C-alpha cells in the first residue's frame with residue numbers, strides 16, 4: 001500500500017494534491033463532481049473582510065495554452081463565509097485552507113483574527129501576490145520589505161499556520177521567499193499568476209476590462225517550476241508548488257524539484273475531476289516504480305553532469 005501522505009511541518013496532508021484558490025470556489029461547488037475527502041486539501045477563494053464585487057466583465061480571456069484572468073478577487077467576506085460555508089466544509093476530512101486578502105496589512109490581520117475564532121480551518125494562505133486588483137489592492141510580494149512586514153504582522157496575530165503565496169512578477173523570487181521565512185511564515189506557495197495582456201486587433205482595445213490580468217495554465221508551467229526549484233533549494237520551510245499542473249506527471253515534476261505539495265488551478269475549469277485523477281496518477285506512478293512513500297521523491301532532481 002503506497003503512502004501518499006506528505007508532512008508540511010505544521011501538519012500532514014493525506015496526499016500532496018491541493019485545489020488552488022480562485023479555481024475551486026469555496027469547495028462546495030465541486031461536490032457534484034468529486035469527493036472532497038479524497039484531496040490533500042483545498043484553498044478557498046480569496047477572502048477580504050467584507051464582500052467584494054470584483055472587476056467588471058470581461059474578466060477572463062483564453063490564450064495559447066493559458067488563461068488570463070482579472071476577476072479582481074470577488075468574494076463573500078468573512079461573516080457570510082463563516083456562517084454559511086464553513087459549517088458545511090467542516091463535514092469533510094481534508095485540509096481546509098483559507099486564502100486571505102486585504103487592502104492593507106491591518107485588513108489581512110483582521111481577516112485572520114476573525115477566522116481564528118471559527119473552528120475547522122487548517123491554515124491560512126496569504127495572498128500577497130494578486131496581479132489584477134485595481135486601485136486599492138496591494139501586492140506586497142513584489143518587495144522583500146513589504147513581504148516581511150505583512151507576514152510578521154499576520155503571524156503574530158494568527159493562531160494558525162501561515163502559508164505565504166508569492167508572485168512570479170519579480171526578478172528574484174528566492175529573495176522574497178527568504179523574507180517570508182524570516183518573518184515566520186510556516187510554508188510558502190508559489191506561484192500566483194504572471195502579469196499579462198491580451199489585445200483585440202479589431203477594436204485595438206485590451207480584451208480585459210482591467211487592461212492587465214494574470215496568466216495561468218500550462219503556458220506558465222516551466223517558468224513556475226524553475227521558480228519552485230530555485231526557492232526550494234534556498235529556504236528551509238516547506239514549499240508548495242503550482243502553475244500549469246494538468247496531470248500527475250506535471251505534479252511529479254514539481255515534487256521532484258522540491259515541492260512538498262502541489263496546487264491545481266486552471267485545470268479545474270477544464271476537468272472538475274482533475275484533482276482526484278492526479279491523486280490516482282500519483283499512486284499508480286508509485287506502485288509502478290515500487291515507491292513505498294511519495295515523500296521519498298521530494299527534492300530528488302538529479303542535476304549531476306554525466
Ligand SMILES: Cc1cc2nc3c(=O)[nH]c(=O)nc-3n(C[C@H](O)[C@H](O)[C@H](O)COP(=O)(O)O)c2cc1C
Nearest residue numbers: 020021022046069127191192216217243244265266
Ligand atoms: C480565475 C482565477 C481566479 C484566481 N483567484 C485567486 C485568488 O482568489 N487567490 C489567489 O491567491 N490566487 C488566485 N488565482 C491564482 C491561482 O490560485 C494560481 O496561483 C494560478 O492560477 C496558477 O496556477 P494554475 O496555472 O494551476 O492555474 C486565481 C486564478 C484564476 C485562473
